[in-house]
Amino acid sequence: MKYVLDTNVVVAGIRSPFGASAEILKRTLSKSIEAVCSVPLFLEYEEVLLRPKHLSAAGISRIEATNFLDVLASAVIPVEILFLWRPQLRDPDDDMVLELAVNALGMGDNVCVLTFNKADFLPEVNRFGIELKTPKEFFERN
16 A cells, blocks of 8 residues: 655644654654655645744754655655646645545555545545545554
């Protein structure tokens, strides 16, 4: 199973180091789960995580956040976006996540999007056979 981490999961994992999202990040960094990412989505991780409100809430500096992102970049499996699937959803940022998930299907494995905003992806993910879970549901079923 390949996992796509929505930006809200990455940010939540940094802001709350003892929650389900933080555990997903730990497992991603240790490569015990296979997280996939595209360049556009990773740039969104960076842009959102480096916002002052998130840095402040996490109690980390910009340099610490950048170091984390460097380590995360080495842990995720890069996926080249070969087929564009936009627009499918109301939010262009969610479209980017769905587009990555659809392209990751070509890697020969099932794909699951981990997000706090499941409703934003429905019903479109069902057309592609992509699973959709919250971080809490990930641990209830794994």
